[in-house]
Amino acid sequence: MSRTGTAVPELRLQGRGASGGFARGRIHVRRSPQDSRSEAAAAVDLPTAVRIALSELRRLQQTADDTAAEILQFQVELLNDPELIAGALDAIEKGEPPAAAFRAAMQEHLRVYEEASSEYLRERAADVRDLRDRVLRAFSGERQFAPETLKEDCLLLVDDLTPSGFVELDLRHIKGVATRGGSPMSHVAMLARARGTPLVVGLRGIEPELHGREALLDGDTGCLLVNPSESSLRAYRLREAARTARAHEERLQASEPAVTPEGRRxxxxxxxxxxxxLDQAPSEWFDGIGLARTELLFxxxxxxxxxxxxTAVYARLFEWxxxxxxxxxxxxxxGDKPVPGLTAQSEANPFLGVRGVRALLRHRDVLRAQLRAIVKASAGRTTRILVPMVTIPEEMADVRAELRDVLRGSSVEGNAIRLGMMVETPAAALTIERFDASEFFAIGTNDLLQYLMAASRDSTELEYLHAPTTPALLAVVRRIVMRTQRSGREVCVCGDAAADLEGLRALIQAGVSAVSVPAHRAPxxxxxxxxxAAGR
Known part of the structure; x- marks a missing residue:
């Protein structure tokens, strides 16, 4: 109602849903910080500004969840690359002001990402801008946003939001976020989904006049209702009550085994x-660890x-x-996870290049050291070693031979350790019966789908090709199950499809016997x- 008693009409603004769920609160419109160009008088030099930025990123990582820490690691690795600031240092030696030199050098790096043919790389341009602005602020001591004290639940509306900006949000009071820009495939969207925060991107109509108004945000449909009517509020309360009750019931039963109506465990x-x-993952919910991504643990x-x-880190996994x-x-x-000394530099197409087991077999010292660390940490406990990006049986045979050598020099019994493979390439999936050296299989649906469909998994324009119920994927999964079930070898799905309830139903019907999911999705x-899996 307005001050005159006249009902204020409900306003519907439409964007794209990027993280599901819905939230209610007063709109908090945050204006983007002004891009300062007065960079002549820097308080510190460039190497110091980089060290400050690195310190800030590592501080954020210490309090971040898995997804946020992984995304921030991309920026850490960029800042640790000497090539990032080499051009700027040359310009500074020639008399260019440090901040201006860094900005100009970063513009060249940004152009590579912004003009890339891969949508995935174009989306990473936001991370590069975020990193650039953090270093520029380090020259003057400015923060990305002035600290805000939020005393009530609100919905944050911004032009755009960076990954580290999202990590720094006060989600105790910010119940949902809407941005004018952004993409469902962005790192901010990934962070919102991991934290269960409703997010709408590409929202038209974000204006300062909306500040302070009551609103409902629907991350499923991509809709923002400003001045919601009583009927809209009633519908929201019913949905919220149903969702809360369902989540409570699911958590109460999360420690019980997962058995289908037909009796399949x-x-x-x-x-x-x-x-x-691990401290936030109740161990009683799970049958063990199905996928420890070691390249992200360090x-x-x-x-x-x-x-x-x-060895110390793997021992913690076994203890849990x-x-x-x-x-x-x-x-x-x-691919998108380079490791100095292990991955090739400047590959034309790193997703189709020397990655996974291909890189390990070219750096056998790294492979042997990792196998020794796993064997030592296991201390005879039930251990499954998973080989990534396998294409041909010879790769598994080579890893098996290296494992045998490691076990010969260890006191650990070899029968406590099983060797399995990721099924991510069509070549492996279509010839799965040839992989006798694999004692179990883990289907990585993220990579397998993009290779099957010849469509980047990060392309918003090709989202329709990446449904977890895609017939091509399900046909391949059924084939894997049929070719391996006689030997009793487990077939587990550890890609995003396993946590998608519609995809889960189809995968179980296809015969998979296990899934591996993030902790918050388990209930x-x-x-x-x-x-x-059909919500009966």
């Missing part, structure tokens, strides 16, 4: 991207961690499992399995 494992996340920006460091299987994937470096996944 489906193993539900945990995906692990950081050791710290700071690999300066290279592969030493054997002792690896408490006798249940711990599946540790060997370094899956390459819903187990409930869906018990209900036939």
């Amino acid at each position: 489906i193993a539900v494992y945990l995906n692990v991207d950081s050791v710290a996340s 700071d690999c920006s300066s290279g592969v961690p030493d054997e002792a460091t690896q 499992c408490a006798g249940r299987p711990a599946t540790i994937r060997l370094f899956d470096a390459g 819903a996944v187990k409930a869906a399995i018990r209900a036939g």
Whole structure:
């Protein structure tokens, strides 16, 4: 109602849903900070500004969840690359002001990302701009945003938001976010989904006049309702109550086994991207660890961690499992996860290049050190080693031979350690019966889908080709199950499709016997399995 008693009409603004869920609160319009160009008088030199920025990023990583820490690691690795500031240092030696020289050099780096043919690389331009602005602020001591004290629940409306900007949001009071720019495939969208924060991108009509108005944000449909009517509020309350009750019931039963209505027991494992996340993952929810992404468990920006460091981290995984299987994937470096000393520099197409097991077999010292660390940490406990990006049986045979050599020099019994493979390439999926050396299989649907469909998984224009129920993917999964079920080898799905309830239903019907999911998705996944994954 207005001050005159006249009802204010409901206003519907439409964008694109990027993170599901809905939220209610007063709109908080945040204006983008002005781009300062007065850079002549820098308080510190460029190397110091970079060190300050690195310190800030690592501080954020310490309190971030798995997804946020991984995304921030991309910026850390860029800042640790000497090539990033080499051009700026040359310009500074010639008399250019430090901040101006850095900005100009970063513009060249940005152009590479902004003009890339890959949509994935174009989306990463936002991360590069975020990094650039953090270093520029370090010259003068400015923060990205002035600190705000929010005393009530609100919906944040901004022109755009950077990954580190999202990590720094006060989500105690910010219940949902809408941006004028952005993409459902951006890192900010990934962070919002990981934290369960409703997010709408590409929202038209964000104006300062909306500040302070009551609103509802629907991350599923991409809609913002300003001045919601009483009927809209009633519908919201009903949906919120139903969602809260469902989530509560799912968590109460999360410790129970996941058994389909037909009596099939489906193993539900945990995906692990950081050791710290284990403290937030109730071990009783899971049948063990189904995928430990070792390239993300460490700071690999300066290279592969030493054997002792690896052993200590892997021991923590085994302790959490408490006798249940711990599946540790060997370094899956390459693609969008470069590791100095392990991956090739400047590949034309790194996603089709020397990555995963291909890189490990070219750096056998790294492979042997990692195998020794896993074997030592296992201390005879149930261990499953997962080989990434396998294409031909000879790759598995080579890793098996290296493992045998490591076991010969160890006191650990070899029968406690099983060797399995990621199924991510069409070549492996279509000839799965040839992989006798693999004792279990983990289907990585993210990569497998993009290779099957010849469509980048990060392209918003090709989203329609990446549905987890795509017939081509399901046909391949069924084939894998049929060719391996006689030997009793487990087929687990550890890609995004496993946590998508519609995709989960189709995968179970295709015959998979296990899934590996992020911790926060486990209660819903187990409930869906018990209900036939169709919400009966």
